[in-house]
Amino acid sequence: xxxxxxxxxxxxxxxxxxxxxxxxxxxCQGCPNQExxxxxxxxxxxxxxxxxxxxxxxxxxxxxxxxxxxVGKSTFSxxxxxxxxxxxxxxxxxxxxxxxxxxxxxxxxxxxxxxxSNLGWSPIYVESNLGVMSVGFMLPNPDExxxxxxxxxxxxxxxxxxxxxxxxxxxLVVDAPPGTSDEHISIVQFLQATGIDGAIIVTTPQxxxxxxxxxxxxxxxxxxxxVLGVVENMSGxxxxxxxxxxxxxxxxxxxxxxxEMGVPFLGKVPLDPQLCKAAxxxxxxxxxxxxxxxxPVLRGMIEKLLKVKEWNQDExxxxxxxxx
Amino acid sequence: MNCSKPCxxxxxxxxxxxxxxxxxxxxCQGCPNQExxxxxxxxxxxxxxxxxxxxxxxxxxxxxxxxxxxVGKSTFSxxxxxxxxxxxxxxxxxxxxxxxxxxxxxxxxxxxxxxxSNLGWSPIYVESNLGVMSVGFMLPNPDExxxxxxxxxxxxxxxxxxxxxxxxxxxLVVDAPPGTSDEHISIVQFLQATGIDGAIIVTTPQxxxxxxxxxxxxxxxxxxxxVLGVVENMSGxxxxxxxxxxxxxxxxxxxxxxxxxEMGVPFLGKVPLDPQLCKAAxxxxxxxxxxxxxxxxPVLRGMIEKLLKVKEWNQDExxxxxxxxx
Numbered sequence: 247x248x249x250x251x252x253x254x255x256x257x258x259x260x261x262x263x264x265x266x267x268x269x270x271x272x273x274c275q276g277c278p279n280q281e282x283x284x285x286x287x288x289x290x291x292x293x294x295x296x297x298x299x300x301x302x303x304x305x306x307x308x309x310x311x312x313x314x315x316x317v318g319k320s321t322f323s324x325x326x327x328x329x330x331x332x333x334x335x336x337x338x339x340x341x342x343x344x345x346x347x348x349x350x351x352x353x354x355x356x357x358x359x360x361x362x363s364n365l366g367w368s369p370i371y372v373e374s375n376l377g378v379m380s381v382g383f384m385l386p387n388p389d390e391x392x393x394x395x396x397x398x399x400x401x402x403x404x405x406x407x408x409x410x411x412x413x414x415x416x417x418l419v420v421d422a423p424p425g426t427s428d429e430h431i432s433i434v435q436f437l438q439a440t441g442i443d444g445a446i447i448v449t450t451p452q453x454x455x456x457x458x459x460x461x462x463x464x465x466x467x468x469x470x471x472x473v474l475g476v477v478e479n480m481s482g483x484x485x486x487x488x489x490x491x492x493x494x495x496x497x498x499x500x501x502x503x504x505x506e507m508g509v510p511f512l513g514k515v516p517l518d519p520q521l522c523k524a525a526x527x528x529x530x531x532x533x534x535x536x537x538x539x540x541x542p543v544l545r546g547m548i549e550k551l552l553k554v555k556e557w558n559q560d561e562x563x564x565x566x567x568x569x570x
Numbered sequence: 571m572n573c574s575k576p577c578x579x580x581x582x583x584x585x586x587x588x589x590x591x592x593x594x595x596x597x598c599q600g601c602p603n604q605e606x607x608x609x610x611x612x613x614x615x616x617x618x619x620x621x622x623x624x625x626x627x628x629x630x631x632x633x634x635x636x637x638x639x640x641v642g643k644s645t646f647s648x649x650x651x652x653x654x655x656x657x658x659x660x661x662x663x664x665x666x667x668x669x670x671x672x673x674x675x676x677x678x679x680x681x682x683x684x685x686x687s688n689l690g691w692s693p694i695y696v697e698s699n700l701g702v703m704s705v706g707f708m709l710p711n712p713d714e715x716x717x718x719x720x721x722x723x724x725x726x727x728x729x730x731x732x733x734x735x736x737x738x739x740x741x742l743v744v745d746a747p748p749g750t751s752d753e754h755i756s757i758v759q760f761l762q763a764t765g766i767d768g769a770i771i772v773t774t775p776q777x778x779x780x781x782x783x784x785x786x787x788x789x790x791x792x793x794x795x796x797v798l799g800v801v802e803n804m805s806g807x808x809x810x811x812x813x814x815x816x817x818x819x820x821x822x823x824x825x826x827x828x829x830x831x832e833m834g835v836p837f838l839g840k841v842p843l844d845p846q847l848c849k850a851a852x853x854x855x856x857x858x859x860x861x862x863x864x865x866x867x868p869v870l871r872g873m874i875e876k877l878l879k880v881k882e883w884n885q886d887e888x889x890x891x892x893x894x895x896x
Binding site: 285315389392396424430453492493517 | 670718725747752754774843851852
C-alpha cells in the first residue's frame with residue numbers, strides 16, 4: 247500500500263511519505279515523489295473518524311471487484327442487492343464507478359436526484375430496505391462525461407462514506423470499476439479501520455479476463471481483503487435450441503484459476519439475454535420467470551455465501567419469529 | 571458548499587487549475603480541489619518537447635476508447651493493428667491500460683521483455699512492421715497487481731511516449747482502459763500538441779453500455795478529439811448450426827447506430843459476437859488469417875478499409891500498389 251510505505255521508485259534512505267521530513271530531506275532530492283511527499287498532508291485523516299461513525303451502523307461490507315471491465319460486476323452487484331433485500335435485510339448499494347456509473351440504470355433509478363436532510367445525503371430508495379448512492383444521480387445531463395483525475399474521484403468516494411446517511415444496514419454492497427487504482431486503494435483505505443468482510447470477484451471464462459482477474463485476487467491478498475469467492479459470468483449461452491459456449495473456456499475458466507490461487511469458486515452464471523434485459527430495465531431477475539436460466543444460479547450462489555459466512559442469522563431469526 | 575448540488579463539482583467561477591490563482595482565489599475556498607490546485611506545478615511541461623520529437627516520425631495517431639469496459643476495445647485495437655500491418659503500413663500499438671493490460675495476450679506476446687538500446691526502449695515486434703508496448707511486458711509475475719494511483723500511471727504513459735523508440739510509423743494505435751480519467755486526460759494532454767487524428771469508440775448494443783459510451787463521445791468533444799467512428803461489437807450471435815441471428819445483448823433501444831445519429835458521430839458498423847474471434851484473441855492471432863473468423867473478420871475488414879478510404883490514409887498503400895505495377 248502506498249500510504250506510509252516506501253514507494254518502489256523512492257530514493258535510497260527514503261524517510262517514508264508520512265515522515266515530517268518527507269520530500270524535504272537530503273535523500274529526497276531528485277526522487278520522483280519528492281513534490282508529492284513535500285506537499286501532501288501528514289498524520290491520520292480526520293475524515294476517517296466521520297466515516298467510522300457512519301459505518302458503525304453497518305454490519306457487513308462487501309466489495310464487488312474485477313480486474314476486467316464488462317464482466318458483469320454491476321449486474322451482479324444489483325442482483326445481489328435485490329436478493330438480499332428480498333430476504334428482508336437492510337441493504338445499501340454504493341456505486342464507486344465515477345466515470346461509468348451503471349447502477350442507477352440497473353436499479354431503474356435513472357433521473358433521480360439526491361436530497362439532503364440534517365442527517366446527511368439521503369440514498370435513493372428502490373425499496374424501503376434497499377438504498378442506493380451513485381455519481382449517476384448527480385449529473386445534470388446523463389451524457390456529460392465526468393472527466394476527473396484520481397484525487398477528485400477519491401474525494402467523492404470519501405463523501406459517499408462520510409456524508410451519506412446510510413442508517414442501520416445489514417449489508418453495504420460496494421460496486422467498483424475495473425482495476426486496481428485510485429478507487430480501489432481508496433475504498434480499502436477508507437473502510438479498513440471499520441472492517442471489510444470481503445470481496446466478490448467477477449470474471450468471464452476466457453483467459454484475457456482471467457489475466458486481469460488474477461491481478462485483482464493478488465490485490466485483495468496484498469491489501470488484506472478476504473476473497474469471499476469468484477463468480478464466472480457469461481459462462482455459456484443457454485438458448486432454447488442449443489447449448490453454446492460463447493467465450494472460450496478451454497484454459498479451465500475461473501474454477502481452475504480459483505484452485506490455483508486458493509480462493510473459493512462461487513459458480514457459473516450462464517450468458518442469459520433475459521438477464522441483460524432485466525439489467526436494461528432495472529428489474530430484479532428474481533421476479534417473474536423470464537430469467538429462468540440465470541436467476542436460479544444467482545440465487546443459489548447468494549444463499550450459499552450467506553450460509554457459509556453465517557450472515558443469515560437474522561433471517562433465520564425472522565423466520566423463527568414468524569413461526570412463534 | 572460552493573454550489574447547489576451536494577457534490578464536489580467546482581464552482582462556475584473556478585479560475586481553472588492552470589491559472590496562477592488556482593487554489594488561491596476567493597472562489598476556490600472550500601473546493602475539494604483547492605489544495606491540489608494550489609500546490610501543483612504550473613507552466614509548460616518540458617517532457618512534451620521530448621514527446622514531440624518522438625511523435626515527429628508518426629503520421630497518424632488513433633485512440634481506441636470506450637466509456638464501458640469489456641466491450642472489445644483491446645480486441646479491436648489488436649485486430650486493427652493486424653489489419654493495418656497486413657496492408658504494409660508501419661504500425662505501433664501502445665497499451666495504456668496500466669492495471670489491466672490485455673494487449674500482450676491478444677498479440678501472442680506473453681512473457682516477452684522490453685529491451686533498451688541507445689535509441690530508447692524497443693517495442694516488441696510481432697511482425698517487422700508491427701511493434702507493441704505495454705506495462706504487461708514489465709511485470710516480473712503476470713499475477714502481480716499494478717496498484718498505482720493516477721500520478722504514477724500518468725508517469726508511465728509519458729515514458730511510453732518519450733522513451734520508446736517507435737521510429738517511423740504510419741499509425742500509432744493507442745488502446746485505452748475504459749473511462750474518462752487520468753489515462754485519458756493524460757494521453758490527450760501529451761499528444762495534443764503533435765496532433766491526434768481521432769478516436770474510435772467501441773460499444774456493445776445495450777443501453778447500459780451506451781450510457782457510458784455517450785459520456786466518452788462527450789469527452790472527445792470536450793477535449794477536441796474527433797470521433798472517427800463508433801463500432802458496435804458483440805452485435806448478435808451467428809452460429810454455424812442454426813445460423814439464426816440471435817440477439818444476446820438487448821438492442822431494442824436502437825443500439826449504437828441510433829446513438830451515433832443523436833450525437834452526430836459516424837457509425838462504423840456492427841461486429842457480431844463471434845466465439846472464433848474470442849478464440850483468436852485468446853491465442854494472440856490475427857482474425858484475418860485463416861477462415862475461422864468467418865462471421866467477424868469480413869465485417870472488421872470492411873470497417874477498417876472504409877475508414878482508411880474516408881480519411882484518405884491509404885495513399886501510401888495505393889502508391890505501393892501502383893509501384894508494384896510499374
